[in-house]
Amino acid sequence: KAGRRMFPAMRVKIAGLDPHQQYYIAMDIVPVDNKRYRCPPPPTAGNVSLSFISLYLYIYLQIILHSMHKYQPRVHIIRKDSSSELSANKPVPSGEGVKTFSFSETVFTTVTAYQNQQITRLKIDRNPFAKGFRDSGRNRTGLEAIMETYAFWRPPVRTLTFEDFTNMQKQQGGSTGTSPTTSSTGTPSPSGAA
Amino acid sequence: KAGRRMFPAMRVKIAGLDPHQQYYIAMDIVPVDNKRYRCPPPPTAGNVSLSFISLYLYIYLQIILHSMHKYQPRVHIIRKDSSSELSANKPVPSGEGVKTFSFSETVFTTVTAYQNQQITRLKIDRNPFAKGFRDSGRNRTGLEAIMETYAFWRPPVRTLTFEDFTNMQKQQGGSTGTSPTTSSTGTPSPSGAA
């Protein structure tokens, strides 16, 4: 047992795939800060768990990261017939039939102890496992109390959209910033905004 | 949430595969008692969870069974190039490149309440989740007490052996009783020997 779970989790929704095609879905986490490249970028290997429930796909990926570094999660959609062998430990292939998505607001910083009191409060308020630390002192209104009891907060879903699968060949290459640009607090391992 | 977990679990070890080939591994549970066929055999559909850890593969399969019936778990090794489409809800294909294993000692009977006091004791003694019901009254010897605390009992591993992959074409067909014939107590859902 080593490391801690990412919270909040990355949630993604994929639209516009060709139903007659098959795809691989891959995820990795790459360092954001190029200045630190003398510390070798952490390997993206790890155990993978899949759960198929209806049309949903839950992926639990174990990735080793370094503390006090800035990282960016990425999601890759890889057309099955784009020959190159897929494998953990190897970098995700690029080229035709491979599309990489990364959302700048999901950049996070790894820490071993929180640096920011606001992050701590956010985690305690949102993570069900931290319920024991919630400040039940400040009294909530009736509705707020009900929400607190019943609501299960979940991180927002990022949507990966293919305008059309046939365009995929021309749109290869690096990360496609398909979304807003709010600097964020999504933070795995105990973490916070540095 | 419906149904209960099978205990003890089915454990299987596969040997003799061709490293240059790819295989599907399937599991289903079929009724043993042909006399009851007027009750339609239960579907083998269900959610599947996979966990890859090192070379181990954990499969959690959710299968709906009828109570008070006798069942037989089976494991299928299916060569990937044996064309026919794989799908839950459909019966496992048979023919060349498909090998089915079933161990007669793993036959079990489904119940909603235990019929046999010995089964109850076995479950309580072996299943870690039933620890609350263990009879700590009858005192154990020192070693036995230590064992009780630390030992995690796991059901025996059945070995599925391919003498040679190339023989697989000729050895198609139904279940291959590859093992001893002890009538057994392996029993999912609350269950017991009828």
Add this chain to the structure above:
DNA sequence: CAGTTCTCACCTAGGTGTAAAATT
């Protein structure tokens, strides 16, 4: 009455931040 369903106390298993202790 035989069989099923439901609730419950009692477990396992493991995810939280905290605070002290250890490390660098």
Add this chain to the structure above:
DNA sequence: AATTTTACACCTAGGTGAGAACTG
């Protein structure tokens, strides 16, 4: 001094059989 590690109380989440309640 800054950071990481460890033990801990407090949670979530869910798997046990017992026994009451329910069903046909």
